[in-house]
Amino acid sequence: MLKGAPWLLAHRSMLKPNQPMKVSIYGKDYVLWQDGTGKINCLPNACPHMGAMLSSGWCITKPDNSNAVVCPFHALEFDGAGCTVLPGTEKSTKSLLEPLELIIQGDFIWSYGGYEAKIPIPTIMNEIAANYEFIGFSGDRSIKTDFLSLLLNMHDYNHQNGTHRQLFEIEEVQLNQFIDDGFHSHAYIAQPRKNPTLRDIFKNPALLAMPKVLEAHLENFFPFMAVMHGESPILSIKECHFYIPESSNQSRVFILMFVKAHSPIAHLIKGNLLKLVEVVIEQDADILSKIYPNTPQNIKLNNEVGMDWVRRNFDSFPDVVQPNLSR
Incomplete structure (x- = not known):
């Protein structure tokens, strides 16, 4: 389960007012919420009374402007320290729920899942x-797949012209360079694609931002994130993918999108970019639900160096071992 890696649980924009959010990591469920002062809290999701899911409850604001999450079963209120006031009393209990340690960096909510840090959070x-405008999150979903299968899919450069062929009409995948720096890597990919028809553009205006050859710089941080650096005359894109091991057979993925506009058209297609990414994640989730994960791999394709990088680091974590896969 790669204990000791940092995991981005959420972006602050994903926390809706007075609405607790459920997050899972390492087989444990937690409730995440933000109080009126902007403080973010995270407790085990099971109410210590009868096990109701606190994430199915609601939040209340106290006189000091702090918030408590309220159990949906018996309306017990738990503050960020896991304390409550029992009915008929006026005194707070000791902590009944141990808070999950969080690392808040601006709008980014990180956690090591309660374990000792083995690798640092990148800057x-x-x-x-x-330096970029945040335009939103997309594709947030829990997928019924083990974490290694998820990572292999996300670093399988050949599946672009299979899983996503209909979406992008990619004709070929060209891996021009791969730089292996341990748990950090770079892949430079060129993907020639068919020209979209007017009907395609009408259905999805975000295609206007895509050139004839999709040239992508994928920057990977094992095992928790990857950033797609995209450039076009219309805009620059930072498409940030995040991965979380929820349990042994359940994994979560979501994407944060940042842009820098070079043309007024960019502002018109920002919403379509988020919709496009949503479709990509839907397609990935669909194919992962149709894979036999333990099937022996008796065929080796070109451009699988990203998958080799994942397997090596998965087997050696938290240590980095040779060989160096740069090419």
Whole structure:
């Protein structure tokens, strides 16, 4: 389960007012919410009374402007420390739920899932947030697949012209360079595609931002995130993918999108970019539900160096071992 890696549980924009959010990691469920002061809290999701899911409850604001999450079963209120006031009393209990330790960096909510840190949180998200416009999140879903299968799919460059062929009409995948720097890597890919028809553009205006050859720089941070750096005359894109091992056979993925506009058209298609990414994740989730994960791999394709990078790091974590896969 790669304990000791940092995981981005959520972006602050994903926390709706007075609505607790359920997050899962390492086989445990938690409730995440933000109080009126902007403080973010995270507790085990099971109420210590009769096990009701706190994430199915609601939030209340107290006189000091802090919030409590309220159990939907008996309306017990739990503050960020896991304390409650029992009916008929006026005194707060000791902590009945141990808070999950969070690392808040601006709008980014990180956690090591309660384990000792083995690798640091990279600075790239703070740098992107400082220089690009955040336009939203997309594709947030829990997928019934083991974490290794999820990572292999996300670093399988050949599946673009299979799983996503109809969406992008990619004719070929050309892996021009792969730079292996341990748990950090870069892949530079060129993907020639068919020209979209007017009907295609009408259905999905985001296609206007796509050139004839999709040239992507994929920057990977094992095992928790990847950033797609995209450039076009219309805009620059930072498409940030995040992966979380929810349990042994359940994995979560979501995407944060940042852009820098080079043309007024960019502002017209931002919403379509989020919809496009949503479709991509739907297609990935669909194919992952149709894979036999333990099937021996008796065929080796070109451009599988990203998958080799995943397997090596998955087997050696938290240590980095040779060989170096740069090419």
